[in-house]
Amino acid sequence: MPSSQQMNRNTRKYELNSALSVLQVFNPLNDYHIHHINQSTSPSLLHDLIEQARKTTTFTIDTEDDYYTHQPALIQIEFIQHKSIILLIEINHLPHSSSVVFWLIRSLLKVIFNSLNVIYSWGDAKDQLSKFIPSRLLSSETLLEINNMNTQKIFKNWRDRKPKRQCISVSLDTVNRLCTYSLQEHREEQEIASQIQANQALSTIVEQEEEEENYAVLDYLDDYNPMNTLIIIDLPWPQASE
Known part of the structure; x- marks a missing residue:
């Protein structure tokens, strides 16, 4: 049975989703297929993904930390194609580093981060990925080769140059809900x-x-x-009788 804290969090998330319902629904521009990469991933699938990566020149990347431990937990990579491929690399569920599957995952990342490819990210991709070096999936040499396009910086420059800014009208109640939700989440993280x-x-x-x-x-x-x-007292041993 979920705890009262979890129930309160679920309630707040429901209220947040209701508040955000005034925004337009995001629709991806193309179809996509998701692959979870972990210790259960088959070598044949990894071979296929390596071949697809060699045919792809642009990728997007994002990383996530564990909610409770704040340790690096997930690498998300998109192959930008007509039908995109999404990789969710689960760091806490990887196979042993000496296994064939681990070697194939490492090889896949090396192909993706080839210097001839363009890696789009929201923020510095090298900085985000450096936290995953201890997992042995990546090396510092591989990170140095990444051709990163920081879209956050590009967006900031575009926004600063844009003369007119269009704003979405949001009610005061929605703003209050968002602020309350963020504050409560921050407090819970501090308590944990x-x-x-x-x-x-x-x-x-x-x-x-x-x-x-x-x-x-x-x-x-x-x-x-x-x-x-x-x-x-160290007594002498009795002599054997002749």
């Missing part, structure tokens, strides 16, 4: 982070107390060990 820190601190204290108790037991045994008060 504080709880994690408290648990880590408590775990450290418990370990220290257990270690002190172990030392106390050893001291007790040393103090009351009867062998400490005995004098052991």
Whole structure:
């Protein structure tokens, strides 16, 4: 059964979706197919994706962190084609680094990030991907070769040059809902982070107390060990009778 906190969050998300319903529905310009890349991905599919990547010259990329741990968790890549291919690379569910599947995933990324290709991103792609180097899917050398097109910077320049700006009319109630939702989400994230820190601190204290108790037991045994008060005399071994 979901907790009250989760139910409240779901309620707020429902209200947020209702508030955003005044916006136009986003419709992609082309069809797409999604592939989840993880330890269950078949080698044959990865071979096919590598071939498709070699035929593609433009890609979009985005990354996501885990909601609770804030650690790098997902790499999203789109092959920009008539029918786009979407890759969702699940970092926390990758195969062992010595497996064939892992090697194929790494090879796929190397083809995608070839310097001859253009990688579109919202923000600096190299900065986003650098967090995934510990996963061993990417190397710093591969990141240096990326031909990145930062659309966030391009959009900012376009917006600054645009003489007229069209704004969507949104009610004050919608604005209030958005602000309230963002504030509550921020508070919950802070509470989760504080709880994690408290648990880590408590775990450290418990370990220290257990270690002190172990030392106390050893001291007790040393103090009351009867062998400490005995004098052991090294008697000669009896000689064998001839």
